[in-house]
Amino acid sequence: MRLLTQTFLLLKKDLLLELRRRESLMTMFFFGTLLLFVFHFSFDLVPDRVAEMAPALLWLAFLFTGTLGLAQLFEAERNNHCLEALLLSPMDRGALFLAKTAFNFILMFLVEIVVFPLFWILFNLRPWDVIPYLFLVTLVGTVGFCVLGTLLSAVTLKARARELLLPLVLFPLMIPVILGTIRCMETILRTGELGDALPWLRLLIGFDVIFLTVGVLIFDWVIEV
Amino acid sequence: MAEISKTSVKSKGYLGALALIGVLLGLYWGLLHAPPDAYQGEVQRIMYLHIPSILTAYLSFFLVFVGSCLYLWKREKRDDILAYSAAEIGVLFTALTIIEGSIWGKPTWGVWWTWDARLTLTAILLLIFAGYLMLRSLTEDENRAASAAAVLGIIGFLDIPLIHMSVYWWRTLHQPPSILRPDKAPWDNVHPAMLTALAINFVAFVLLYFYLLSRRFRLGEISEEIKARLLNRDH
Amino acid sequence: MHLTVRHLAKAYGLRWALKDVGFDLPAGEIVALLGPNGAGKTTLLKLLAGLLSPTAGEIVLDSSNFSRSATAQRSAIGFLTPGEHLYENLTVRENLVFFISLYNKGGASRQIDATLDEVGLKHHSEEYVAALSSGMKCRLSIAKWKLLEPALLLLDEPYGVLDGNGIDLLESFLRGRRHEGSIVIIASHHVARVVNLCTRALILHQGSLTFDEVRQQPWESFTRAFGEFLPHGES
Numbered sequence: 001m002r003l004l005t006q007t008f009l010l011l012k013k014d015l016l017l018e019l020r021r022r023e024s025l026m027t028m029f030f031f032g033t034l035l036l037f038v039f040h041f042s043f044d045l046v047p048d049r050v051a052e053m054a055p056a057l058l059w060l061a062f063l064f065t066g067t068l069g070l071a072q073l074f075e076a077e078r079n080n081h082c083l084e085a086l087l088l089s090p091m092d093r094g095a096l097f098l099a100k101t102a103f104n105f106i107l108m109f110l111v112e113i114v115v116f117p118l119f120w121i122l123f124n125l126r127p128w129d130v131i132p133y134l135f136l137v138t139l140v141g142t143v144g145f146c147v148l149g150t151l152l153s154a155v156t157l158k159a160r161a162r163e164l165l166l167p168l169v170l171f172p173l174m175i176p177v178i179l180g181t182i183r184c185m186e187t188i189l190r191t192g193e194l195g196d197a198l199p200w201l202r203l204l205i206g207f208d209v210i211f212l213t214v215g216v217l218i219f220d221w222v223i224e225v
Numbered sequence: 226m227a228e229i230s231k232t233s234v235k236s237k238g239y240l241g242a243l244a245l246i247g248v249l250l251g252l253y254w255g256l257l258h259a260p261p262d263a264y265q266g267e268v269q270r271i272m273y274l275h276i277p278s279i280l281t282a283y284l285s286f287f288l289v290f291v292g293s294c295l296y297l298w299k300r301e302k303r304d305d306i307l308a309y310s311a312a313e314i315g316v317l318f319t320a321l322t323i324i325e326g327s328i329w330g331k332p333t334w335g336v337w338w339t340w341d342a343r344l345t346l347t348a349i350l351l352l353i354f355a356g357y358l359m360l361r362s363l364t365e366d367e368n369r370a371a372s373a374a375a376v377l378g379i380i381g382f383l384d385i386p387l388i389h390m391s392v393y394w395w396r397t398l399h400q401p402p403s404i405l406r407p408d409k410a411p412w413d414n415v416h417p418a419m420l421t422a423l424a425i426n427f428v429a430f431v432l433l434y435f436y437l438l439s440r441r442f443r444l445g446e447i448s449e450e451i452k453a454r455l456l457n458r459d460h
Numbered sequence: 461m462h463l464t465v466r467h468l469a470k471a472y473g474l475r476w477a478l479k480d481v482g483f484d485l486p487a488g489e490i491v492a493l494l495g496p497n498g499a500g501k502t503t504l505l506k507l508l509a510g511l512l513s514p515t516a517g518e519i520v521l522d523s524s525n526f527s528r529s530a531t532a533q534r535s536a537i538g539f540l541t542p543g544e545h546l547y548e549n550l551t552v553r554e555n556l557v558f559f560i561s562l563y564n565k566g567g568a569s570r571q572i573d574a575t576l577d578e579v580g581l582k583h584h585s586e587e588y589v590a591a592l593s594s595g596m597k598c599r600l601s602i603a604k605w606k607l608l609e610p611a612l613l614l615l616d617e618p619y620g621v622l623d624g625n626g627i628d629l630l631e632s633f634l635r636g637r638r639h640e641g642s643i644v645i646i647a648s649h650h651v652a653r654v655v656n657l658c659t660r661a662l663i664l665h666q667g668s669l670t671f672d673e674v675r676q677q678p679w680e681s682f683t684r685a686f687g688e689f690l691p692h693g694e695s
Contacts, residue, residue: 006562009558009562013547013550013558016550017547017549020549021549076547076549079547079548080543080544080547080548081541081545082545084511084544085544085545085546086562087510087511088509088511088534088537088545089534089559089563090531090532090533090534090535090562090563090564091531091562092531093531148380151376151380152377155360155373155376155377156360156364156373158364158366158373159363159364159365159373160363160364161363165359165360168359169356169360169377172349172356173380173381173384173388175388175391175392176384176390176391179392179394179395180391183395199394203387203390203391203394206387207387210383211380211383214380214383218376218379221372221376222373222376224369366472367473368513456471456475456476
């Protein structure tokens with residue numbers, strides 16, 4: 001399908017550019033790791049308290065790291081008015097949305113796959129067998145973050161004080177994802193299985209599906225030169 | 226070019242008068258006529274303002290949504306004016322709701338603020354409205370500002386049910402709705418005079434809201450008119 | 461390709477950049493778009509490219525209305541501004557491959573090497589665009605549009621960065637496009653060269669079209685119309 005072909009083309013281009021400069025990935029990775037240390041000093045994370053706060057702290061770290069990634073999302077298109085070049089072409093605007101969302105997701109995934117176990121090790125957390133469930137929940141939440149984040153990153157593209165405005169409009173709308181992932185993870189940690197956390201997981205998946213669809217349909221009106 | 230028509234001014238005048246009468250009636254009914262609550266006493270009376278306030282705040286966001294959808298579809302300036310006018314009045318009513326809730330909260334719970342579901346949701350609504358207005362004012366070029374805000378308005382509206390669900394599941398300290406209980410009919414557990422007071426105040430608030438909205442809308446129209454005249458003065 | 465423009469106008473805030481512009485271009489024309497700074501040349505080109513929405517008027521490409529949302533029609537439109545629309549951190553070849561795929565011109569990929577040779581970039585095909593000089597970037601843009609074969613090609617000041625060889629390259633490319641039935645519109649301050657190349661001239665002044673004629677030899681009317689814009693002492 002044309003939409004998917006163009007999405008892959010754009011995604012490939014972004015990944016190639018990222019592979020060469022590695023600007024986004026490196027800054028996000030270091031920032032995420034740095035936050036773990038900041039949390040340690042801020043919250044005085046003694047062993048018995050860490051387990052309760054782990055999901056929230058992890059998600060806060062990912063949230064801020066992800067916001068960093070969002071701010072740089074359209075960076076490749078800033079030089080030489082390349083965004084104009086894309087809008088000039090017969091590119092489906094929904095393809096640009098999907099490609100940028102996927103790109104940000106891949107970056108966040110790479111950061112999470114390192115920071116997650118790092119967090120577990122650094123704070124001597126105990127239950128290792130629930131990690132796959134926790135990681136799954138993190139991924140579903142990350143999709144929601146990337147979808148809404150890409151939409152709003154494009155909406156605020158031409159605003160002044162963009163670095164401040166983007167989090168300002170994004171965070172209130174992200175509340176279902178923030179609440180959903182953290183509660184879901186807490187439940188999994190508490191009960192050791194997915195069962196009770198399912199309603200939250202369904203909410204997250206619903207969020208992802210709704211805004212993914214809205215994004216593809218509405219992106220034509222969002223992105224302008 | 227649109228001209229300020231006499232009938233339009235008159236109809237707004239009627240609306241304003243009606244709103245004023247409604248508010249006065251509502252105040253009378255709520256403060257004097259209705260009996261005090263069995264458990265909460267006099268302080269419960271603020272509910273006659275608090276509940277209509279929050280309902281009009283949500284009505285406001287619905288209008289932002291409608292205006293945003295219409296603007297993206299038809300690209301007519303008046304839909305954009307409707308959207309941001311509704312957002313501005315919406316901020317006002319949302320802030321009012323929070324203040325009223327706080328005034329009610331102090332004698333009832335002993336604190337000015339708690340993070341229970343309803344108060345939190347109202348605060349979130351305020352943040353979303355504020356974000357919408359900030360996006361509008363910070364985006365350069367009017368047409369882009371209008372489009373960007375319209376998209377945000379649509380996304381915000383679609384997100385609100387999800388935000389509700391998540392916050393409600395998470396926190397439920399706020400008193401269960403005493404009027405809208407699914408098992409009993411609305412008029413079973415509330416004194417009829419209190420219901421009437423609430424109904425009158427609700428109607429009054431909606432009238433007041435639409436009066437303020439129409440004034441703000443007119444201001445927006447005049448502003449557009451001035452810009453159009455400035456643009457065409459030497460055309 | 462047939463291009464018709466009717467009553468096209470564009471306003472930025474309180475200022476008109478273009479007012480009531482209209483013209484009709486059949487296939488196979490090279491049009492010189494001339495005028496002083498701020499006349500609205502770039503605005504007109506961007507409107508024709510679909511990068512801006514007109515405030516009023518319409519653009520008709522091959523008997524169908526063209527608007528910002530008409531994505532399918534975009535594959536026939538090219539826009540060349542020296543130094544722009546190229547990814548700095550991709551190589552020369554990678555840029556061409558990307559745009560060929562984006563425009564869905566599958567067959568062109570075989571011709572990349574030949575085209576690079578034609579524009580004199582054969583030995584630079586694996587270099588990053590960031591490393592190229594502005595003249596070479598312009599040649600790359602020419603290569604790009606050679607491969608994409610647009611039916612409507614818009615150029616904004618292409619002459620500035622090109623050397624003698626590059627200018628010959630550009631002009632033979634444009635003549636080639638004309639013979640294929642494309643419409644070429646060049647906005648430029650290099651009046652002598654552009655007038656020599658063109659089949660028709662349009663002069664914009666303060667947003668209005670003041671001159672629209674097919675080229676003649678000699679061209680008295682043009683000299684009269686454009687005389688006031690020439691630098692002091694030139695003719």
